[in-house]
Amino acid sequence: MSERRKTAPTRARERAARGAKVDTRERLVRAGLAVLERGEPFSLGEIAREAGVSRQALYLHFESRAALAVAVAQFVDESFGLEEALAPSRAATDARALLRAHARFVAKYNERIQTVVRMADALRQTDAEMAVPWKDRLANRRAGGHIIAQKLSAWGELADEWTVESAGDWVCALSSVKLWEELVLDLGWSRERFARSLERQLAAGLLRPKEPLASGPATNR
Amino acid sequence: MSERRKTAPTRARERAARGAKVDTRERLVRAGLAVLERGEPFSLGEIAREAGVSRQALYLHFESRAALAVAVAQFVDESFGLEEALAPSRAATDARALLRAHARFVAKYNERIQTVVRMADALRQTDAEMAVPWKDRLANRRAGGHIIAQKLSAWGELADEWTVESAGDWVCALSSVKLWEELVLDLGWSRERFARSLERQLAAGLLRPKEPLASGPATNR
C-alpha cells in the first residue's frame, strides 16, 4: 500500500541523478537539519517553511516524522565524511595511537551529530517507529567498539579483566553522544579536554598495565 | 496570578498532614510513576485515569506536565532512600572503597530513576519549563562527583593529570543515567557487570598509578 508516497521520492532521486532542477527532498533534509540545529522545539510545518515548500510536500517525500529524522541522520553522516574521519583510526598501528585517533574522532563526530541524536532520542520515547533505526545505529557503534577491542586484543594490549566483547561495549558506551553531551554541553568542557580525557580513560582502563619486564605476564589467561 | 491553582495543592498537603482521607496529589504522583514505568508513550489523561481521578483534577495539583514530572522525580528520590543509599560512600575511608561504594550506588540508583530521567530528558527537548529542574539535578550530581574527587585528592590518590574540578566532572559524567542505560538496557549488561566495570574504570582513570616504576608515565602531560 501507499504506492504513491513511495514512488515520489524515488522519482525525485532519479531526477536529481539526471541533474534535474532542484531536489526538494534534499532541500527538506537540509532544512530539517537547519531547524534542528536551532535547538528549539519545532514542528514539521516549520521545516517545510524553512525549505520553502508546503507542509504537504513533506509527506510526498517522507512517510512520517521518523522517516525524515532518519534521512537527516544519514545526510549528516554523509556530509560529515564519516568514512574519511574514520581513516586515522583504521590506520593506527599501535594501541595508544588507535585510542588517540578514536578519541579525536568521537569528539568531532559527536559534536556534529549531537542535535540529530538528541532529537532522535527524544522522539524514541513517543514514536515507536524510531526504535528500529535507533537500534541500527547502536549496532553500528557497537561494532566500531568491538573492532577497537579486537585490535587491542590482537596486539596483546587488552588488560586481562576484559573480554573483547565487553571491552568493545565499554568503548561503545564511552563513545556515546550522551557522554559527550553531558561534558561538553552541560558541563562546559572544551572539545580538546574531552578528547584528551577520553583518550586517557580508554588507555588507562583498557590497556594492560606496562609491566616491568620481569617474568612472563603474557600467559595468564 | 493563578492563585487558585496554587492554593489547591497546598491545602491538600495540609489535609494530608492532618491525616485526612486520601491524598490525591500523592495518588497522582504514584500513578505517574506507574505509567512511566510501563515505558510506553503516555498522556496526562492516562495518568489521571490510573489515579482514578479526572484529568482536570491533575491541573488542580500540578501546573503542567513538567511540574508533575518534577514531583515524580522527587518522589522516586524519597522512596528510594537517597540519603541512606549514599551512606556507604560517605563512610568510605580509602580510595578503592569509595569508588566501589560509589559504583554500587550508581548502579542501584540509576536503575531506579531510569524511567523518570528518560522521560524528563525527552521532555526537555520540547518543554522549556523542564530545563530548570534538569539543571538543578545536574548540579547535584556534579557536586557529588566533586566530593569524590575532593576526597581522592585529599588522600593523595588523584592522578596528577586531574584537577579536582575536572575529575569531579568526569565522575559525574561516568555516573550518568545515560551510560547506565546504554550498557544495561541497550547492550544487555548485568547490574553486577556494570558496577564492577564502573568501579574498575574509575579507579584506572582517576587514581595515581601505584608503582612508581621507572620514569615514564608520571611525566606524560
Add this chain to the structure above:
DNA sequence: GGGGTGGTTGACATAGTGTAAAGTTACCGA
C-alpha cells in the same frame, strides 16, 4: 494536445495540552 510528476491549497480527522465554567459532595465551623 495529453499524461504523468511533483507540487499547490484547503479541508478534515484525531489526539494532546491547557483553560474555563458550572455543578456536586462533603466537611467544618459559627
Add this chain to the structure above:
DNA sequence: TCGGTAACTTTACACTATGTCAACCACCCC
C-alpha cells in the same frame, strides 16, 4: 442546622501538531 468552601466532577473550548484526502495547477516530454 445552616452556610461556606475546598476538592473534585463534567463539559466545553482554544490551540497546536500529525497525518490523510481531494481537487487543482504547471511543467516537461512524448
